[in-house]
Amino acid sequence: MRTSTVLGTRALNRATLARQLLLDRADLPVLDAVAHLGGLQAQEPQEPFVGLWSRLSAFDPSALSDLMTGRQVVRTHLMRRTVHLVTADDALAWRGRHTAMLRQRVLGTYRRELTGVDLDELAAAGRAVMADGEPRTMTELARAVGERWPDPGPRALGEMLIAALVPMAQLPPRGLWRTRAGVRNVTLSSWLGREADPPNGDGSDPVGQALVRRYLAAFGPAASADLRAWCGLAGLPAAVAAVRGELVAFRDERGRELLDLPDAPRPDPDTPVPVRFLPAFDNAILGYQDRGRIIDDAHRGLSVAGERVVLVGGRVAATWTAGKDGTVTVTPLHGFSRADRAAVAEEAQALAAFLSDGDSNGIRITEAAH
Numbered sequence: 001m002r003t004s005t006v007l008g009t010r011a012l013n014r015a016t017l018a019r020q021l022l023l024d025r026a027d028l029p030v031l032d033a034v035a036h037l038g039g040l041q042a043q044e045p046q047e048p049f050v051g052l053w054s055r056l057s058a059f060d061p062s063a064l065s066d067l068m069t070g071r072q073v074v075r076t077h078l079m080r081r082t083v084h085l086v087t088a089d090d091a092l093a094w095r096g097r098h099t100a101m102l103r104q105r106v107l108g109t110y111r112r113e114l115t116g117v118d119l120d121e122l123a124a125a126g127r128a129v130m131a132d133g134e135p136r137t138m139t140e141l142a143r144a145v146g147e148r149w150p151d152p153g154p155r156a157l158g159e160m161l162i163a164a165l166v167p168m169a170q171l172p173p174r175g176l177w178r179t180r181a182g183v184r185n186v187t188l189s190s191w192l193g194r195e196a197d198p199p200n201g202d203g204s205d206p207v208g209q210a211l212v213r214r215y216l217a218a219f220g221p222a223a224s225a226d227l228r229a230w231c232g233l234a235g236l237p238a239a240v241a242a243v244r245g246e247l248v249a250f251r252d253e254r255g256r257e258l259l260d261l262p263d264a265p266r267p268d269p270d271t272p273v274p275v276r277f278l279p280a281f282d283n284a285i286l287g288y289q290d291r292g293r294i295i296d297d298a299h300r301g302l303s304v305a306g307e308r309v310v311l312v313g314g315r316v317a318a319t320w321t322a323g324k325d326g327t328v329t330v331t332p333l334h335g336f337s338r339a340d341r342a343a344v345a346e347e348a349q350a351l352a353a354f355l356s357d358g359d360s361n362g363i364r365i366t367e368a369a370h
Contacts, residue, residue, distance in 0.1 A: 007221060007250045007258060010269035012293040013314045018265040019218050020284045021055035022276050022311070028056060030063045031087060034073055038218050038230075039086035041286065042075055044306065045175040047279035048085050053354050054276050061177040068172050071192055075170035077163040080232040081105040082281075083170065088192050095167045095188065095196040097207040101232050102164035113156035117149055122157070123165035127187070135171050135184035138162045167196050208239030213246075213261065219287050221250050221260035229289035256290070273314040275340075275347040277328075280306040285316070299333060310347075312340050320348070326360025328352040332368040341365060 007015075017023040026033065033056055034040065040048040053059045067073040074091050078084045081102050086094070107114060122145065129144045130136065136144070142158035149157060162168050167188040173181040189195045200206060215227050224240055240259070250258045260266070278284060285291055285303040295303065295316040302309060302319060310318035310330060317340075318332045328348045336344060348363040 005250045006253060007266075008253055008269060009293055010314075011266065012221065012252065012258075014267040014269055014271050014273070015221060015265065016219065016284065016293055017273055017276075017311075017314055018267050019220065022284065023267065023271065023273060025057040026055060030056065030059070031067055031072055034064075034067075034085065035087045035090065036218060037283065038214050039078065039084040039090065039283075041079075041082055041281045041283055042085040042175065043083040044280050045075075046178075047281065047308075048175075049177060050277065050279040050308070050351070050355075051282055053351070054278060065172075065176040065179075068175055074188070074192065075175050076168060076188060077102060079230060080286075081163055085175065091167075091169075091188060092192060092194055092196045093207060094211065096199045097205075097211070098231070098233065099164065099167075099199075101234070103160075105232065106160045106164045110152070110156035110159060113152040114160060117152060117160075119160070119165060122149065122160065126161040126166045130166060130185075130187050130190075133186065133190050135186050137182065137184060141185070205236075205239045205242070208233070208236050209243050212236065212239050212243050215287075216247070216259060216261050217264060219283075220264055221258035221266070222288065223252075223256045223258055223290065225256075225289040226287070230283065230287040252290075254290075273311070275343045276311040277320055277347060277351050278309050278311065280308050282309075285309070310344060312336070312344060318344065320351075322352070322355050325362065326352050326356035327362035327364060328355070329364045329366065331366045335368050336365075 021033065030052060033052060040051050042048050049061045049064060052064060072088050073085055074088055075083055075085055076091050078086060078094060078098055103119065125145045125148060126141060129141060138158035139154055141161055142154035145157060146154060162185055168185040169188045169191040171184045171186060173179045174183055211231060212227065215230055216222060219230065227236060228234065247259045248262045250260065252258055285295055291300055299316055307319045309316045310320055317334065318330050320328055320330045322328050328351050330344055330348055345363055345365060349361040352361045352363055
C-alpha cells in the first residue's frame, strides 16, 4: 500500500466533485444516483431535488417522487441521526448497524428525561402500538405509550422511539416534489415488506466493511475521521482494517492518512470545474470531518446552519435563496470575477427555471457579504 503520495487541497477537491457527480452531470437513473451517493440528507424535504438536479443530466423531479411512492427510496433516520433519503435496499441493510449510535445520540439529548426507562421495554411497547400498520405522528406514538412512562414526556419518548428504537419510514406525501406534508411514520418493515437485516452474530462486520467501500466510492480519498463524520458510527476501525488490503493510501498536506479505492477517479487538480448550486445540508460538505477541500474554515458554519451554497471553482463562494416568485438570489462571500459572475448567473437562471417549471429565470446577484 503506497502512502508516500501527498494529495493537495485542489486534488482532493476535484476527487470529491467527481465522486459527488458535481464535476460533470451524470447520465444515471435517479435510483442509481441515490445509491451511489449513499443517500441524501433530507430533513428539509425539498432539498434533495436540488441536490439531484445539480448532479444529473435531464433530472425529472417526478422520478424521485415516484421512487418514494413506489417504496424504492425511503425517508428514515440513519447517518448522524438525521433524516436521509436512501434506497430501500440500503435502509434495510444499514439500519441495524446504526441502531446503537442512534440510541446514544438520542440519549445525548434526553438522558435525564429517560433515566430509569428500560429501552428494550420501550421498543417492544412501540412496536406493539405500530403493529396495526397505521401511520402515526411522533406525538401520537408517544402518547400511546405515555401511560406506562408518564415522566419523560412525549418529546423524549417520541424521539427515542422514532429516531432510534423502532426502524421507521416517513410516509409520502412528505418529501414529494412541491408537496407540504407533516411527518407520519410506519415501521420500515411494514412499508418495505421486509425486515431490516439483523446484526451479524459472529463478530464480523460485513455491513461496516460495505459502508467503508461505499463511502470511499462517493467521498474518497478520505480519512477514517471523515468516514465517522459522515455516518456517525464510532465502531468502524475493525471494518477499515478488514478492507485495508483492498485500498490505496495517500497523505494530505497535514500528514493525515487518506484511504481510497484503487480505481476510483482522482482527476488532475487543474481540471476545470463548473458552477454548482448545492441544497441545504448537502453531504458533499457535511460528509467530512475536515471540510477544507470544499469550504474555507471561515465559512464552515454555513453548511451546519442550513445555508444553501454555490460552488465556484469547486469551492463554496456564495449562498443562495429562492423567492416565492421563483427568483434565485445569490449572495457572494467575496467578489466574483467577471467570468465567474457570468457563470453563476447562467447556472442561477437554469436553477430558477427548474424550480418554477420554466415560469421564471429571474436571478439577482447581490454585493459580496462582509
